[in-house]
Amino acid sequence: MQKYKPVPGWWYIAFFLVMMAMALAAVCAYPTHLTWWALIIALIISLAWTIPIGIIYATTNIHLGLNVFTEYIVGYMLPGRPIALMLFKTYGYITMNQAHAFLSDLKLAHYLKIPQRPVFWGQLVATIWSCFVQLGVLEWALGHIEGICTSDQKNNFTCPGPRVFFNASVIFGLIGPQRIFSSGAIYGSLQYFWLAGALLPFVIYFLARAFPKSKIRFFSAPIFFGGMSELPPATPLSYLSWCLYGFIFQKYIKNRWRGWWMRFNYITSAGLDAGLAICTIVIIAALNLTGTGFPDWWGNRAPSNTMDYLETAVQKKVGSGEIFGPRTWG
Numbered sequence: 001m002q003k004y005k006p007v008p009g010w011w012y013i014a015f016f017l018v019m020m021a022m023a024l025a026a027v028c029a030y031p032t033h034l035t036w037w038a039l040i041i042a043l044i045i046s047l048a049w050t051i052p053i054g055i056i057y058a059t060t061n062i063h064l065g066l067n068v069f070t071e072y073i074v075g076y077m078l079p080g081r082p083i084a085l086m087l088f089k090t091y092g093y094i095t096m097n098q099a100h101a102f103l104s105d106l107k108l109a110h111y112l113k114i115p116q117r118p119v120f121w122g123q124l125v126a127t128i129w130s131c132f133v134q135l136g137v138l139e140w141a142l143g144h145i146e147g148i149c150t151s152d153q154k155n156n157f158t159c160p161g162p163r164v165f166f167n168a169s170v171i172f173g174l175i176g177p178q179r180i181f182s183s184g185a186i187y188g189s190l191q192y193f194w195l196a197g198a199l200l201p202f203v204i205y206f207l208a209r210a211f212p213k214s215k216i217r218f219f220s221a222p223i224f225f226g227g228m229s230e231l232p233p234a235t236p237l238s239y240l241s242w243c244l245y246g247f248i249f250q251k252y253i254k255n256r257w258r259g260w261w262m263r264f265n266y267i268t269s270a271g272l273d274a275g276l277a278i279c280t281i282v283i284i285a286a287l288n289l290t291g292t293g294f295p296d297w298w299g300n301r302a303p304s305n306t307m308d309y310l311e312t313a314v315q316k317k318v319g320s321g322e323i324f325g326p327r328t329w330g
Helices: 008-030 036-060 066-076 083-113 116-144 159-174 188-210 221-226 236-256 260-290 297-303
Strands: none
Touching: 008 036, 036 066, 036 083, 036 221, 066 083, 066 159, 083 116, 083 159, 188 221, 236 260
16 A cells, blocks of 8 residues: 555645535525534534544444434524524534545555545545435435325335434424423433443443453443434334344354354445345336335235334324423423
């Protein structure tokens, strides 16, 4: 790799300044309700957590998000501003997420002996191009897919991710954490998890020192708490697949056939990701666009026949005009 020219530091600085100027122009010129100083705070949060979460990501291959953390902060800073909350969360969380994705690709390129400068421009051009592609696909989907983002959409385009994003803007932005999570509020007791999250790593550390041969040394508090952060929009079915695959490959095969695992484990993971993307294209082209019904068998029916999916586990439903929270907000 020493034969290739490295990427100059001023390239990153220049690109950051250009993007910073565009971000300031966007939040100040449009009615986003996000102040310029809040944007800077969001970027500082992203910068501060890039290395700590990056270390966890590099050692465990599990990426922890800052979505709830940023929502909580901006909910106190700018209460009653749901659009500002979504933008603050994007700049405070996605900036860090993109940095980790960039670092991950640079690391892979280093292993494959790919020059640094082509990787830099490849990432940059692909990211800019993806902005236009995503906007185009979104506009097309909203205008051409019947019943999109509804719970009974025939092809299951129910938009779980955007639903969570919208609900978070209402909970943390419109209503605000002050009214929901502060002392004496309906969910005020959840504040104790800040204390639990801060103290548990120290407890595990000292227990592992005291009992070096116990399995407590494998317990990771950030992974334990962060692993539940994808619920929602992920479902128990998603977690079951995740745990089953992880146990088979990272435990059973790794211990039994370590040579095969070292050679093919990550290639298999990449193959599964690629297979999912190709399968999605094939299903859309062969079934959805032709109006052909999807195969009906147990594996496809089981997830939609659960109490969670059918909402039959709810013991009490809110009727017309009824509420489940306080009648007045302080």
